[in-house]
Amino acid sequence: MKLINFPSLVTQKLRVTFLIIVIIICTFVFINVFSESLRLNTAPPKTKANLKVSIKGEKTNSIKYSSYSSLLLSSFRGNLASGIAVLFKAVSVSDSILSAGFTTIIYNLGDSPDAFTNPIIDSSNPNFNNYVNDAISNDDLTYDSYETDARDENVTVAVTAFGSASEIRAKRLNFFQNALSALNSKDYSGVATEYFICSKCGNIYTLSNVPGVCDICGMSKIRFITIK
Numbered sequence: 001m002k003l004i005n006f007p008s009l010v011t012q013k014l015r016v017t018f019l020i021i022v023i024i025i026c027t028f029v030f031i032n033v034f035s036e037s038l039r040l041n042t043a044p045p046k047t048k049a050n051l052k053v054s055i056k057g058e059k060t061n062s063i064k065y066s067s068y069s070s071l072l073l074s075s076f077r078g079n080l081a082s083g084i085a086v087l088f089k090a091v092s093v094s095d096s097i098l099s100a101g102f103t104t105i106i107y108n109l110g111d112s113p114d115a116f117t118n119p120i121i122d123s124s125n126p127n128f129n130n131y132v133n134d135a136i137s138n139d140d141l142t143y144d145s146y147e148t149d150a151r152d153e154n155v156t157v158a159v160t161a162f163g164s165a166s167e168i169r170a171k172r173l174n175f176f177q178n179a180l181s182a183l184n185s186k187d188y189s190g191v192a193t194e195y196f197i198c199s200k201c202g203n204i205y206t207l208s209n210v211p212g213v214c215d216i217c218g219m220s221k222i223r224f225i226t227i228k
């Protein structure tokens with residue numbers, strides 16, 4: 001007659017328990033990974049839509065400002081206000097970097113930007129005031145509501161990007177308001193004629209305030225783009 005081997009029975013129970021725990025953990029991990037990939041393919045709808053609007057807006061502004069800069073430089077060569085044309089060139093570069101940043105995020109979310117049509121620029125009457133006012137009305141808009149949507153949808157990278165873009169816009173708004181004051185007072189001594197753009201985030205600096213590393217993203221100033 002075979003006696004029951006107690007230590008062996010205990011070991012077997014332990015093995016079974018261990019196996020059950022492993023199965024539960026694997027199932028849990030699998031469900032999480034699967035639902036994460038499913039979430040990336042279907043969500044986040046608001047952030048994706050906001051990114052598409054932002055890409056189109058920044059791309060449009062980049063093309064517009066580049067044209068404004070060229071039109072002002074060719075029409076008003078030697079004019080004291082032509083330093084403002086350099087500002088448009090710098091902000092055009094800044095906008096294209098913002099647009100590229102948003103584009104990277106939307107591809108990482110498994111989506112792509114909408115088809116883009118180049119804006120039509122009216123070149124018949126280049127005018128400093130009109131162009132500066134147009135830029136002020138654009139940069140007066142923040143990305144705050146988009147940032148909130150991204151936070152609600154848990155898209156951290158978009159929260160950061162929209163937050164940075166709002167900061168960059170606020171800074172540019174300041175430059176354009178300064179340009180408008182100069183146009184009104186006809187005193188252009190405070191208008192910068194050289195700008196430094198962070199190649200990573202699009203933040204913009206003048207010679208008097210260019211830091212060693214970007215205030216927003218930490219990129220070294222050796223990677224800044226000089227516009228003059």
Ligand SMILES: [Zn+2]
Pocket residue numbers: 198199200201202203214215216217218219
């Ligand atoms: Zn930066």
